[in-house]
Amino acid sequence: MSKNIVITGARENNLRDVSLSIPKDKITVFTGVSGSGKSSIVFDTVAVESQRQLNETFTSFIRNFLPKYERPQVDAIDDLSVAVVVDQKPIGGNVRSTVGTMTDIYSVIRVLFSRHGTPSAGTAAAYSFNDPSGMCAVCDGVGRVVALDLDRAIDWTKSLDEGALLLPGLSVGSWEWSLYADSGRFDRTKPIAEYSAEDRELLLHGADFKVRLQLKSGSADMKFEGIVSRFSRLFLKRDTAAMSEKRREAAARFTVDRLCEACGGARLNEAALATRIDGLNIADWAAMEVADLVEVLGRIDDPVAAPLAAAARERLERLVGIGLGYLSLDRETSTLSGGEGQRLKVVRHLGSSLTGLTFIFDEPSVGLHPRDVGRLNELLIRLRDKGNTVLVVEHDPDVMAIADHVVDMGPKAGTDGGLAVYEGPVELLKEADTLTGRCLRRRTPLKESFRTPAGWLPVTGADLHNLKGVDVRFPTGVLTAVTGVAGSGKSTLVSGVFTEAYPEAIVIDQGAIGASSRSTPASYIGVMDTVRRIFAKGNGVQPGLFSFNSSGACAECSGRGLIYTDLAFMDPVTTTCQSCEGRRFHDEVLEHRVKGRSIVDVLDMTAAVAMEFFEDKALLRKLRTLNDVGLTYLTLGQPLSSLSGGERQRIKLATRLHRTGSVYILDEPTTGLHMADVDTLVALLDRLVDAGNSVICVEHNMDVVKRADWVIDLGPDGGKHGGEIVFEGTPRQLLDHPESFTATYLRRDLAA
Known part of the structure; x- marks a missing residue:
């Protein structure tokens, strides 16, 4: 059997x-700048082909329900094994998906309560908020209820004739x-x-009588229905998808989202919450930080319950080991960051006894403090x-060190990349x-001098989530790095309280940008309208003719340039449109030119070439923003869906540049960036500050910390052990701090 x-x-x-020849049963790290081809080789080639061939082993009936993968453009891939992809895509999930349900740890704890708790509520299903036998009947196991806010629905100072009822459909004179x-009541x-009190109760909740109304016909x-009952029936206890957007928005103005009073947000019914182990119910367990729950489980020594407790504890210890001990089992998965979600996926696979698989990770260090990267490596x-x-x-x-x-991809990005420029040991x-x-051989030094703050933006008594009444000042006119281990409260302080x-x-x-196959860098930064007007004016035609989403689109492929053919039980096939040869426009459009170039020629230009081609000042100003963020190698017409994560983040930044006197907040802007790209980013941040702006970065990257003027370090650890200001000052002052984890790794980085 091949070893590669x-x-x-x-x-x-x-x-x-x-x-390439990739060794099996080894750790292979793919490096290179954003857009160099790393993801193309690992995800779009290896992972896709593995999953495509695995799907072929199923019957045609089952394949019809599985994702369809098109055969990647590759001559051959030999000796593949089954691939498991652990990506950065948000876990998502609805309000019923929690850390406990996703990791299946909550299922073990439910069994433990059913067998060891007193008084028992029944089987394990009786402790599930996703099962009718365990969920709270009032909130249906969600823990929160959306209810009518009476103070928004009624103007208590007015009478019915004066328009006291403010809800949709209840304007004076309506039926x-x-x-x-x-009603006569x-x-x-x-x-x-x-x-x-009686009349008010009747108005709000009354029923069981009829009112004779005079209608046009x-x-x-008509059956009487209190306004609360009516609103609940029309807007809260029905599928609102069928309602118009305007009507949904109108109703939303009168509602409030609050904890369910029946279960106190615990999601479960009285019987489930009555069961106790050592005085605590299952909701108390789910609300604990994982690290604390490990200790609680360790105290159970009953012969029947001990094996279950040990199984749950083993899984929880994996969470602690990967730096997620600050999470609780009742934390909704939709609130997790990309890095947290990725690490949770890793924990799930660690419990598997399967071997011989190919695990594929997409930047697993994202969102991790240098202290926690060591845990990831383990x-x-x-x-x-x-x-x-x-x-x-x-x-x-x-991560490269282990x-x-x-495999180093490059030598640069985009059309200047796509080659394996190095294969071998990391040394x-x-x-x-x-x-x-070259980047591995050098180390960024600490800044020699630091900018003096022009002023201060204070935050006082911040107590959101795990913040412990924090008082802190954010300087203006400088570059500030907000640091700390995962879960220390950085994002809560900056993205929550400060904003x-x-x-x-x-x-x-780090939110996703609109990235459909029809979105391009040109459309995203807002230059396409100008380009179309230039072509329209120069040729005496309508601007819509130069849009592949409008009258200029090729009729055969609807402006996509590709024909997608779904062959039912077989793999889908994507072919270049023969009518327009992939250009997206019909032939008449190509006859219209500016400086001898067609609209297709312009969309094939890189941003660097386009800056030399055009003369319009507003258009050039927008194109230069791509240069500012290091993306001049992108072509104007490249689909945004084909960009890497690092490229998408920088193109988002490009649209928000060149505002003076503003406060910029960036959440881990080095995410997905190569070491060389980090230099470009920090240079950009310096230019923003020099232009009169204040820049605040939530960041783990030590190169950013070393180039900052001011550091706000939170901690000392994550979860309940965090939420405090550990340090405020310059990076040089941070070096001497005896307790900060950030200081420890900053000293290590400078000594390397």
């Missing part, structure tokens, strides 16, 4: 006929308003605040030592004449 995965002639995206005004001229007996090594192949797309030198084999990469090799106190701040977070 052999790839021959890979040509996905920008790959240029790449052939629905007449249900109350003409209320004084139409008396303010609602002066109603007796005649009289009719997990990757454990996966390898169980007999698996581990492929990691990564920029962190600490690699058995490294020799440090000596190689590649961009990654609420200073809503005018420009926030550039």
Whole structure:
């Protein structure tokens, strides 16, 4: 059996006929700048082909329900094993998905309570908030209820005739308003605040009688329904998808989201919450930090319960080991960051007894403080030592250090990338004449001098989530790095408290950008309208002719440039449109030119070439923003969906540049960036500050910390052990701090 995965002639995206031999049962790290082809080789070639061939082993009936994968552009891939992809995509899930349910730890704890808790509520299902036998009947196991806010629904100072009822459909004179005004039960001229308790209850919740109304078509007996009951029936206890957007928005103005009073947010019914182990119910356990719950489980020594407790404890200890001990089992998965979600996926796979798999990780160090990267490395090594192949797309030198084999992609990005410029051990990469090799050989020094703050933006008494009444000042006119281990409260302080106190701040977070196959860099930064007007004016035609989403689109492929054919039970096939040859426009459009170039020629230009081609000042100003963030190699018409994560984050930043006197907030802007790209980013941040702006970065990257003017370090640890200001001052002052984890790793980085 071959000891290598052999790839021959890979040509996905920008790959240029790449052939590789990847060792099995080893850790291979793929490096290179954003857009160099790392993801194209690992995810779009190896992972897709593995999953495609695995799906072929199922019957045609089952394949019809599975995701369909198109055969990647590669001559051959030999000796593949089944691939398990652990990506950065948000876990998502609805309000019923929690850390406990996702990791299956809550299922073990439910069994433990059913067998060991007193008094028992029944089987394990009786402790599930997703099962009718265990869920709270009032909130259906969600823990929160959306209810009508009476103070928004009623103007208590007015009477019915004066328009006291503010809900949709209840305007004075409407037939629905007449249900109350003409019922004969209320004084139409008396303010609602002066109603007796009985009349108020009847208005809000009354039923069981009819009111004769005079309608245009005649009289009719209508069933009386209190306004709360009516609103709940029309807007809260029905599928609102069928309602118009305008009606949904109108109803949303009158509702409030609050904890369920019946279960106190615990999601479970009384019987489930009555069961106790050592005085605590299952909701108390789920609300504990994972690290604390490990200790609680360790105290159980009952012969029947001990094996279950040990099983739950083992899984929880994996969470602690990967730096997620600050989470609780009742934390909704939709609130987790990409890095937290990725680590949870790792924990799930660690419990598997399967071997011989290929685990593929997409930058698993994202969101991790340098202290926690070591814990991540231990997990990757454990996966390898169980007999698996581990492929990691990564920029962190600490992760590269544990690699058995490294593949460096490059030499640059986009059309200048797509080649394997180095293959071999990481020690020799440090000596190689590649961009990654050169970056590994150098260390960014600490800044010699620091800017003086122009002023201060204070935050006082911050107590959101785990923050412990924090008082802190954010300096203006400088570059500030907010640091601390995962769960220490950085994002809560900056993205939660600070942005609420200073809503005018420009926030550039890690949220996805619109990236359909029809979105391009040109459309995203807002230059396409100008380009179309230039072509329209120069040729005396309508601007819509130069849009592949409008009248200029090729009729055969609807402006996509590709024909997607779904062959039912077989793999889908994507072919270049023969009519327009992939250009997206019909032939008439190509006859119209500016400076001898067609619209297709312009969309094929890189941003760098386009800056030399155009003369329009507003258009050039927007194109220069791509240069500012290091993306001039992108072509104007490249689909945004083909960009890497690092490229997407920087193109989002490009649209928010060149505002003076603003406060910029960036949430881990080095996410997905190569060491060389970090230099470009920090240079950009320096320019923003020099232009009169204040920049605040939530960041783990030590190169950013070393180039900052001010550091706010939170901790000392995560969860309940965090939420405090550990340090405020310059990076040089931080070096001498005896307790800060950030200080420890900053000293280590400078000494390397």
